[in-house]
Amino acid sequence: MLGRFFMLGAISLALGCSQTSAPEKAKERMEVAVFTVSKTSQVISTDLPGRTTAYLVSEIRPQVGGIIKQRAFVEGAVVKAGDLLYQIEPAPFQAVYDSAAASVQKAEANLVSVRLKAERYAELAKINAVSRQDNDDNQALFKQAEADLALAKAALDTARINLGFTRITAPISGLTAASAVTPGALVTANQETALTRVQQLDPIYVDVVQPSSELLRLKHELAQGNIKRINNMETPIRVVLENGQHYPHPGRLKVHGVSVNPTTGAVTLRAVVPNPDGLLMPGMYVHALLDEGVDEDAILVPQRGVSRNTRGEATVLVVDGNDQVQIKTIALSRTVGQNWLVNEGLAEGERVIVDGLQKVRVGDSVRPVPWQDTVSAPVASGGK
Numbered sequence: 001m002l003g004r005f006f007m008l009g010a011i012s013l014a015l016g017c018s019q020t021s022a023p024e025k026a027k028e029r030m031e032v033a034v035f036t037v038s039k040t041s042q043v044i045s046t047d048l049p050g051r052t053t054a055y056l057v058s059e060i061r062p063q064v065g066g067i068i069k070q071r072a073f074v075e076g077a078v079v080k081a082g083d084l085l086y087q088i089e090p091a092p093f094q095a096v097y098d099s100a101a102a103s104v105q106k107a108e109a110n111l112v113s114v115r116l117k118a119e120r121y122a123e124l125a126k127i128n129a130v131s132r133q134d135n136d137d138n139q140a141l142f143k144q145a146e147a148d149l150a151l152a153k154a155a156l157d158t159a160r161i162n163l164g165f166t167r168i169t170a171p172i173s174g175l176t177a178a179s180a181v182t183p184g185a186l187v188t189a190n191q192e193t194a195l196t197r198v199q200q201l202d203p204i205y206v207d208v209v210q211p212s213s214e215l216l217r218l219k220h221e222l223a224q225g226n227i228k229r230i231n232n233m234e235t236p237i238r239v240v241l242e243n244g245q246h247y248p249h250p251g252r253l254k255v256h257g258v259s260v261n262p263t264t265g266a267v268t269l270r271a272v273v274p275n276p277d278g279l280l281m282p283g284m285y286v287h288a289l290l291d292e293g294v295d296e297d298a299i300l301v302p303q304r305g306v307s308r309n310t311r312g313e314a315t316v317l318v319v320d321g322n323d324q325v326q327i328k329t330i331a332l333s334r335t336v337g338q339n340w341l342v343n344e345g346l347a348e349g350e351r352v353i354v355d356g357l358q359k360v361r362v363g364d365s366v367r368p369v370p371w372q373d374t375v376s377a378p379v380a381s382g383g384k
Contacts, residue, residue, distance in 0.1 A: 029323070029364075029365045029366050029367040030356060030359050030360050030364065030366050030367065031356065031366070031367045031368075031369055032319070032353045032355065032356035032357075032359070032360060032366045032367070032368055032369070033353070033354050033355035033356060033368075033369055033370070033371035033372070034319055034351040034352060034353055034354065034368040034369070034370065034371055035301065035302055035305060035351070035352045035354045035371045036349065036350075036351055036352075036370070037299055037301065037346050037347065037348055037349060037350045037351070037352060038299075038348055038349075039297045039298065039299060039348050040298055040299075040300065041294060041295070041296045041298065042294070042295045042298035042300065042336060042341070043291050043293075043294055044291070044292050044293050044294065044295055044334075044341075045289045045290060045291050045292065045336075046210070046289070046290045046292055047240075047287055047288075047289055048208040048209065048210050048269070048287065048288050048290060049208065049209065049285070049286075049287060049288075050206050050207050050208030050209065050271075050285075050286055050287070050288050051206070051207055051283060051284065051285055051286070052204050052205065052206055052207075052273075052280050052281065052282055052283065052284045052286060053204070053205040053206070053207055053282055053283075054174075054199040054200060054201055054204065054205070054282045055199075055200045055201065055202070055203050055204050055205055055272070056172050056174065056199065056200035057197065057198075057199050057200075058170070058171045058172050058174070058197065058198045058199075059194035059197050060085060060086075060168060060170075060194055060195045060196050060197065060198065061190060061191060061193075061194055061195060062086075062088065062165070062168060062187045062188070062189060062190075062191065062195065063165040063189055063190065064088065064093065064162050064165040064166060064189050065186075065187060065188040065189050066088040066089050066092070066093075066166065066186070066187065067088065067089045067184065067185070067186055067187075068086055068087070068088060068089075068181055068182070068183050068184060068185045068186075068187060069087045069088060069089045069090075069183060070086065070087040070183055071085070071086055071179055071181075071182065071183055072084040072085060072086065072087065073085050073170075073176055073179075073196075074176075075176060075177070075178050075179055075196075076175065076176060076177075076178075077175075077176055078173070078174065078175055078176075079170045079173065079174065079176055079198060080170065080173045081169075081170055081171060081172050081173045082169050082170065083169060083170045084167055084168070084169055085168050085169060085170055085176075085195070085196065086167075086168040086181075086195060087166065087167060087168070088165075088166040088167075088168065088187070089166070090163060090166040090167075093159070093162050093163040093165075093166055094163060096159045096162065096163075097156070097159035097160060097162075097163045099159075100152065100155045100156040100158070100159040100160075101156055101159075103152040103155060103156070104149070104152040104153055104155075104156050106152070107145070107148045107149035107151075107152040107153075108149055110145050110148070110149075111142075111145040111146060111148075111149050114138075114141050114142045114144075114145040115142055115145070117138055117141075117142075118138045118139050118141065118142035121134060121135045121138040121139070122135060122138075122139070168195070170198050171198070172198055172200055173198075173200060174198045174199045174200035174201065175198070175199050175200075175201055175278075176196055176197070176198055177196050177197040177198075177199070178196065179195065179196045180193055180194065180195055180196060181195055199282065201275050201278060201280070201281070201282070202274065202275040202276055202278070203251075203272045203273055203274050203275055204272075204273055204275040204280050204282070205270055205271070205272060205273075206237070206239060206251060206270070206271045206272075206273050206280075206286060206288055207268055207269070207270050207271075208268070208269050208270075208271065208288045208290075209261075209264070209266040209267065209268055209269070210266060210267050210269055211265060211266050211267075212260045212265050212266065212267055235252070235253040235290055235291060235292065236250055236251070236252060236253075236290075236291050237250065237251045237252065237253055237271045237273070237288045237289060237290050237291070238250055238251075238288070238289040238291075239251065239273055239280075239286050239287070239288055239289075240286060240287040240288075240289065241284075241286060242284065242285055242286065247273070247279070247280070247286075249273060249274040249275070249276070250273075251271045251272055251273030251274065251288075252271060252272055253269060253270070253271045253290065254270055254271060254272050255269065255270035269290075271288060295341070298336075298341060299341070299342040299346055299348070300336055300339040300340070300341060300342070301316065301330075301339060301340050301342055301346065301352055302338060302339055302340075302352075302354050302371075302373070303335065303338055303339060303340055304338075304354055304355075305317075305352045305353060305354040305357070306330070306332070306340055307357070309329075313329050314329065314330050314331070314332050314340075314345075315327055315328065315329050315330065316328055316330055316345075316346070316352045316353070317352070317353040317357060317360065317362070318346075318350050318351055318352055318353065319351040319353060319366060319368045322365075323365055323366055323367065323368060324363060324364065324365050324366070325353070325360050325361065325362050325363060325364045325365075325366055326362060327362050328345050328346065329345055330342050330343075330344060330345030330346055331343040331344040331345055351368055353366075353368075354371045355371060
C-alpha cells in the first residue's frame with residue numbers, strides 16, 4: 001500500500017509539472033526577422049532588350065563601269081576615309097579626258113580668232129564701213145564660240161570626274177567587310193551588288209524597344225511628380241551583354257521614339273555607346289538599362305517579404321507597436337535588384353517580416369529582430 005501511495009504521488013507531481021509548463025510554452029513568442037521601412041532616393045531604371053547597329057554604314061558601289069585592276073585593302077581591316085579600296089582600269093577614261101582637254105584648247109584658240117574679228121566688225125560698223133548684217137553675224141559667231149568653249153570645259157569636267165571615279169575610295173573610316181569581287185572582274189556603274197561594305201563601329205548604336213504602355217506610365221509619373229528626371233540632356237544607359245556581363249562603357253540615349261509600331265505596340269529608342277575595344281558588333285543582342293528618373297521618397301521592400309493573396313494582390317506581414325502580426329495590402333511598381341519598389345500601402349518606420357512568414361499568423365505576438373541581408377547590403381540598410 002505504501003508503494004502504491006508513493007507511485008500515485010509521483011504521477012500527480014508529474015501531471016502538475018506538465019500543466020504548469022504548458023502556459024509558459026504558450027507565452028513564448030516566435031522570433032521573426034523584420035525589415036524596417038525607410039524612404040530613400042532611388043534611381044528608376046528600366047531594362048529593355050535591344051540590338052546593336054553600326055553607327056555609319058557605307059556600301060561601296062562603282063560609279064563607272066570597267067575592269068577591276070586592283071583591290072587595295074585587306075578584308076576585315078580598318079580603313080580611313082579617303083583610302084583607296086579598288087582601282088578600275090583608268091586607260092579608257094584617261095583617253096576621254098585627254099580628248100576633252102584637247103577640245104577645250106581648240107575652243108579657246110577659236111574663241112580668240114572669233115573675238116578679234118567680232119571686235120573689228122563692231123568698230124567698222126560704227127563708221128558704216130561694213131553692213132549691219134555682217135556685224136550681227138560676227139557677234140553671233142563670237143557668242144557661239146564662247147558657248148562652245150563652255151561646252152568643252154563641261155565635257156572636260158565630266159571626263160575628270162569619271163577618271164576620278166576609277167579610284168574607289170572609302171567614304172568613311174571603319175571596318176571593311178569581305179570583298180564581292182577580285183581583280184579582273186567587270187563592274188558596272190551603280191550596280192545592285194555592293195563591292196564591299198565599310199562600317200564605323202566606334203561609337204555604335206544600340207536600338208532598344210519600349211512598350212508604349214511603359215512610356216505612358218513614365219510620363220504620368222513625371223507629370224505627377226512621383227519621380228524627377230535626372231537631367232534635361234540625354235538619358236544615360238548601361239549595356240548588359242548576352243552573357244550577363246556589364247559593358248564597361250556607358251552610353252547616352254540620343255533618339256526617342258516618335259511613333260508606335262502598330263504590330264508590336266512598342267516605341268524604338270536609339271542610344272549611342274562608345275566601342276573603343278570593338279567588343280560590340282552589329283547585330284548583337286543586348287539589354288539596355290535606362291536611368292529614367294529619380295524617386296526621392298522611394299520605399300523598397302525585399303522581394304522575399306512580399307506574398308500574393310487569392311485575388312492576386314501583393315501583401316506583407318508587418319509587426320505593429322504591440323509586436324503583433326498584421327497584414328497589409330500594398331501596390332508594387334517594379335523590381336529594383338532583390339527588392340520591390342512600393343507605391344502604396346507602407347509608411348516609413350513600419351516593420352515588415354522577411355524571415356519566419358510561414359511560422360506566424362495574423363494576430364500572433366512575435367519577437368522581432370533586425371533582418372540581416374547576406375545578399376544585398378543596401379537592402380539591409382533600408383534600401384538606400
